[in-house]
Every structure is written in structure tokens, then in C-alpha cells.
Amino acid sequence: MQHKVRIFPYNIVMAKIENSAKLTSKSQTTVPLAVRKALSVGPEDRIVFTILDGGKVEVRKAEQSDTDPVIRKYLAFLEADMLKHPQKLNPIEADPGMRKLLSGVETEDFDLSK
Numbered sequence: 001m002q003h004k005v006r007i008f009p010y011n012i013v014m015a016k017i018e019n020s021a022k023l024t025s026k027s028q029t030t031v032p033l034a035v036r037k038a039l040s041v042g043p044e045d046r047i048v049f050t051i052l053d054g055g056k057v058e059v060r061k062a063e064q065s066d067t068d069p070v071i072r073k074y075l076a077f078l079e080a081d082m083l084k085h086p087q088k089l090n091p092i093e094a095d096p097g098m099r100k101l102l103s104g105v106e107t108e109d110f111d112l113s114k
Contacts, residue, residue, distance in 0.1 A: 035059065 019032035031047070039061045041047060046062035082089060 017034055017038075019034050021029040021032055023029050031041075036042065039047060039059070041061050048060050048062050050058040050060070052058055
């Protein structure tokens with residue numbers, strides 16, 4: 001087992017910990033204790049799996065929006081509709097009010113300097 005050390009802001013050091021788990025005949029598994037502790041989850045909590053490129057999977061504790069059945073169904077509806085009708089998708093054009101609307105909001109891949 002190889003251990004790497006990652007340095008986070010404020011000089012907090014966290015070692016990489018790897019754990020494995022076996023799938024049962026029903027393809028079920030137990031989340032290892034170290035993972036449960038790292039995510040601060042316990043019985044009845046929910047976790048979310050995000051499938052990444054290269055066969056990697058990210059695991060995180062579910063947030064309220066992940067567990068709210070109405071939000072989950074609405075987001076699933078939006079995703080299905082976008083996949084079914086991609087021609088209806090249009091890019092958002094920057095307008096003068098956009099900078100004011102998004103002031104103080106952290107954004108990704110959106111250049112507010114224009």
C-alpha cells in the first residue's frame with residue numbers, strides 16, 4: 001500500500017488512506033470504517049457516488065439537495081429533457097446585469113471580466 005501526503009491550506013496534512021471492500025453475491029458491500037469516519041456518516045445517512053473519467057469514483061456525504069425527492073426528480077427530469085432535446089439548449093449570454101447579479105458568488109468556467 002502506497003501512502004502519499006497532501007498538504008491543504010492552513011498547513012493541515014492529510015495522509016492518503018486506501019481501503020478495500022468485497023462485493024457480496026448481491027453486489028452489495030459495507031463502507032469501510034475509515035471511509036465512514038472521513039465522511040462523517042453513520043446508519044441511515046446517504047452517500048453519493050460520482051463516476052469520473054478513467055474508471056474512478058468519488059464518494060461524498062449526500063447534501064440536502066441530494067436527498068430531497070422533489071429536487072432529485074426535478075433534476076432527473078431536466079437531465080433527461082436536455083439529453084432528449086439538445087437542440088433546445090442555448091448558451092447564456094453575458095449581459096450588463098450579470099456581474100451585479102453574480103457579485104460575491106463563486107463561479108466556475110465563467111469569465112465575468114467581459
